Amino acid sequence: MTADSRRLQPRKRPRQVRAELTRQRILIAAAHVFAEHGYAAGTTNRIAEQARISIGSLYQYYPNKDAILSELLFRHLDAAATEGPGLEEASLEGIIRNLVRAAIENHRDDPQLLRVLIEQAPRSPELLEKIDQYERSRAAYIRELLGNHPDVRVEDTETATRLVVSTIELVVHKVVAAPDPIDIGRFEEELVAMLTRYLTW
Amino acid sequence: MTADSRRLQPRKRPRQVRAELTRQRILIAAAHVFAEHGYAAGTTNRIAEQARISIGSLYQYYPNKDAILSELLFRHLDAAATEGPGLEEASLEGIIRNLVRAAIENHRDDPQLLRVLIEQAPRSPELLEKIDQYERSRAAYIRELLGNHPDVRVEDTETATRLVVSTIELVVHKVVAAPDPIDIGRFEEELVAMLTRYLTW
DNA sequence: GGCTATTATGAGCAATAACTTGTGTTCAAC
DNA sequence: GTTGAACACAAGTTATTGCTCATAATAGCC
Structure with missing residues (x-):
């Protein structure tokens, strides 16, 4: 795996059920936020807020904003x-x-x-x-x-x-x-x- | 003229020839920059640089970035x-x-x-x-x-x-x-x- | 040449947003 | 119950960018 292709990969594979759940929440929230505000104005903080998780959690699952869109x-x-x-x-x-x-x-x-x-x-x-x-x-x-x-x-x-x-x-x-x-x-x-x-x- | 409609209007009507020239340079540069980098990454500083004018001059002709795109x-x-x-x-x-x-x-x-x-x-x-x-x-x-x-x-x-x-x-x-x-x-x-x-x- | 309005300059301000990091919490294995 | 790993938190860092403002240069007119 090249460093470049790792750029959009999830940070880690979830081990617990709640992890998978959090991941789902992020994706659903991101879909919501991107659809409503567009990509530029769809900030990661907004996504975290919509998902009812902290911004830190979001970045435990996705290394950057692009990775969310990518998935x-x-x-x-x-x-x-x-x-x-x-x-x-x-x-x-x-x-x-x-x-x-x-x-x-x-x-x-x-x-x-x-x-x-x-x-x-x-x-x-x-x-x-x-x-x-x-x-x-x-x-x-x-x-x-x-x-x-x-x-x-x-x-x-x-x-x-x-x-x-x-x-x-x-x-x-x-x-x-x-x-x-x-x-x-x-x-x-x-x-x-x-x-x-x-x-x- | 409403305050809202003024939002995208040029700052002033040019009086001298060089003013009209500068205006042209801005538009041409903006077209270049937007086409190459997109809107978000097409910063106003980049446009000014491409037009070979200072950022201050740009804002004497257009009240904000949107106004340039608009024109x-x-x-x-x-x-x-x-x-x-x-x-x-x-x-x-x-x-x-x-x-x-x-x-x-x-x-x-x-x-x-x-x-x-x-x-x-x-x-x-x-x-x-x-x-x-x-x-x-x-x-x-x-x-x-x-x-x-x-x-x-x-x-x-x-x-x-x-x-x-x-x-x-x-x-x-x-x-x-x-x-x-x-x-x-x-x-x-x-x-x-x-x-x-x-x-x- | 002097005078004023117009135009040009660019360092810097304020706001924003992506992302980090140190800390706290929960889960599961034993 | 203890322990360590997985997970969650959010204040704070850093970098970027739209935009302002105090100042300087220039053009046209007398």
Whole structure:
């Protein structure tokens, strides 16, 4: 383990149950605070206060502020990656709908927090690598789909892949995080329609 | 003028030429520094240093750090809004292509800076209002297009409008700001194709 | 050249926030 | 019950940064 990779590691492995509990409290509090105040204004003291622990305890579990953000993002990405592949589906429209729904589900939880996490990710090369890896796996799935599904007709598979991946991720996030409550169902319908018509003209 | 609206106003109107010059230097330097270090790490001292002026001078022109960001964003939006409506074009594909090209042009200049500007915009209600106003005017144009152009066929004009506006803005930004050099021409082709097929199935 | 408003300077102040450290408390093994 | 390790505490240290203010330089006008 390099000194650099240790920088974001937890300070120690918890041995007692209450330690694990404290760790949980910190993460939950941090999610709360980051989502509400953003990263810069989400101070470690504020997080400790929200978690009802002392600032000293916080630093027994995380060596620095970045490490907390790091763990939040890692957990989110891991959870997102582990989500089931959805129902079996053969029609292109069905597959795309599943993808879109998965994205919506992924963002619905706490879009404010997710926004902060992604914005601050460049602070750590490890986080960037993790995100890149996640995106690559999604891209691989889409590329496979575009290359093999009989209904798909595109001129440039690679560019189309990037376009589809980006569109789903970005547009879903924007709409879910939007302040005014849009009808998600109707929006999903249109997004699926756009992508399907694009791929099967 | 309310006390609140004065908060982001320049300290005074320049009387001498060198004053206007200094103001320019500050803005250019700030754009540089914000784009390279982000907002938090883009300190006012760094900006002054980059502009080759003293920190005191900086604060004679801008009452605080936010005001500098504010002016940068205002100028960018105003410039973007004033851009010509493009060549006259009747075909839907042509119109969409013009829209996409305008968006690309708008982001090409300094995507890093633009990202910082937009991320930090929520710091000021005035900036949010300005952005909202800009987005509404774009949405109005698209809505008009979707409602009147003979080739367009959509079920839900309002949702479709939001989808189109968001897609162009977000996807263009992402791709232009992406680290690996993608072929912009090819990307433009695919994005235009997606939108056109969506609207004219 | 003298005079005044305008512009420029930069050391330093005050506030903030990440993080440390010395001390106190709880748990579990024996 | 004693003991030592794990855990919790929070006042205090250190470094940074936004911003001020007393002073100096400069420009334009008579």
